[in-house]
Amino acid sequence: MSTGMIDPRGPRVGASITSVLLAVVVLLGQSTAGLLLLTFMMLSFLLGTLRGAEGTWQGWVFKTFVRPRLDPPAEMEDRRPPRFAQGIGLLVTAVGVVLGAFGMLSAVPIAAGVAFVAAALNAVFNLCLGCELYLLLRRSGLVRA
Amino acid sequence: MSVLIADGGLSGAAAQGIVGRMLGQVIALVVLVLGTAALGVWWSARQGAVRAPRETPAGIDWASAGIALAERVTFVQFSAEVCAACRSTSRVLGGLTGGAAGVGHREVLVDDHLDLVRSLGVLRTPTVLVVDGGGREVARMSGVVSDSQARQALNRVPAATGAEGEQR
Numbered sequence: 001m002s003t004g005m006i007d008p009r010g011p012r013v014g015a016s017i018t019s020v021l022l023a024v025v026v027l028l029g030q031s032t033a034g035l036l037l038l039t040f041m042m043l044s045f046l047l048g049t050l051r052g053a054e055g056t057w058q059g060w061v062f063k064t065f066v067r068p069r070l071d072p073p074a075e076m077e078d079r080r081p082p083r084f085a086q087g088i089g090l091l092v093t094a095v096g097v098v099l100g101a102f103g104m105l106s107a108v109p110i111a112a113g114v115a116f117v118a119a120a121l122n123a124v125f126n127l128c129l130g131c132e133l134y135l136l137l138r139r140s141g142l143v144r145a
Numbered sequence: 146m147s148v149l150i151a152d153g154g155l156s157g158a159a160a161q162g163i164v165g166r167m168l169g170q171v172i173a174l175v176v177l178v179l180g181t182a183a184l185g186v187w188w189s190a191r192q193g194a195v196r197a198p199r200e201t202p203a204g205i206d207w208a209s210a211g212i213a214l215a216e217r218v219t220f221v222q223f224s225a226e227v228c229a230a231c232r233s234t235s236r237v238l239g240g241l242t243g244g245a246a247g248v249g250h251r252e253v254l255v256d257d258h259l260d261l262v263r264s265l266g267v268l269r270t271p272t273v274l275v276v277d278g279g280g281r282e283v284a285r286m287s288g289v290v291s292d293s294q295a296r297q298a299l300n301r302v303p304a305a306t307g308a309e310g311e312q313r
Contacts, residue, residue, distance in 0.1 A: 008229065024175060026268065029170040045270040109173065119182045125185035131228050135255050135269050 005076035006054050013066050014058030015123035018044070022119060025112035030105035038100065038108050041115070042093040048086030053078050058088070084130030085122065089115050092130070135139070192288035195298045199266050199285060203230075207280055210261050214276060215242075215249025218283075218302045221274040221294070222252040223267050230289040231271040238273065241295050247278075247300065277302055293301075 021041055028034030048056040056062075096111020121127040137143040153164045209215050210223055220238045222232035236251055242250040255262050255270060265274065268287070275284040284301045286294060 006227045023174055023178075026174045027170050029166060046274075075227050075229070075232070080227045081229075109170070113173070113177050116177060117184070119177075121185050121188070124182075125189050128229070129183065131225070131230065132163055132269055133260065134221075134225050134228070134269065138255060138259065139268075 004060060006052070006079045007062075007067065007073045008075065008077035009066070009070065010062045011077075011082035012123050012126065014048075014053055014056060015085075015119045017058045017061065019116055019119040019123055022112045022116040026109045026116065029109050031108075034108045034112070035097065035100040035105065036145045038093055038112055039097050041112075042090060042095050042097050045086050045088040045090035045093055047084065049090045052081035054079065067093070068087055078114055081130035082131075083126050085118070085128065087116060089130055092118075114132075154222045157279075192230075193286050193290035193294040194288075195284050195294055195301065197284065197285055198282040205264070205280060207276070210253075210258060212251050212253060213249075214251075214278060214280060215247055217247030217278050219249040219251060220298075221276050222250065223255050223258070223270055223272045223274075224252055224254055224260060225270040228270045234271045234290045237290055238293050238295055241292065241299075245299075248263065251293060273298075275299070275301065 016046065018041065021037065025034050025038050025041065028037065044056055048059075053059055092111055092115045096107045099107035099111075118129055122129065134143070173291075181299075212219075220242065222231070222235060222238060224235065231252075235250075238250040238252075242248045253261075253271060255267070265282075267274075271290070272285060273290055273295075274282050274289040275286075277283050284298045
């Protein structure tokens, strides 16, 4: 389960769906509705952290509705960087959800905004956060090979 | 907004308050989207861009790190196992150096060369150092490298540099 290759367009389509929903959380602002939607996003990221980006409901949407309409990918991608990105999303949204649940509702749109930046950069510009951070984490000794 | 219209009893001030808050959130989202777009454009423009060499300690012993330099110029590529941009960069540089005499391409994994990575100030993968025959860095690129960017980097190397190349 730890290694394997996936269609690189899957995580990007997933990130597009995720960024739209996170934008809605920002629009909902400091509200219970925003907190509930952010909680849902956090659970999606939890799924992605445990099962990889291809194991989320967004991954299922890609596999079921998008991939059948596409040509086979030119190249496959290692599944670990997208999974790492899911973990970053989990961390950021969890902070917003926990603070929001304790009454600090202003944390909800802020956390959604931070996660939105990462998801949108991934979707639109193919920026892979895990790839950008990998060497920095290795250099600092936080992550081992 | 339909709530406001349906509830005629809502006072003007309260309605204004809600509209004002909603407006604030719309503005926040617009700023967020524009900021993200600017960040993305900046990041994309940097991918593979040929930059001046970094000040690195003189006398890096490439050979002892297992990196055999080519006669004229070598692309020393730092990669990570899972990095997709590293693979495409490797293909581009491999294709370019295959046909050129005295030009080499060496790809190393950052995990095997953490000391070198630290002393050279390499922060991300892929990072490509353009090293002349004398072992000096003449340019560097990071992020996915295109064929034209690699050629541009090659042009930075004076034609006659080698181990005993003449000074410019």
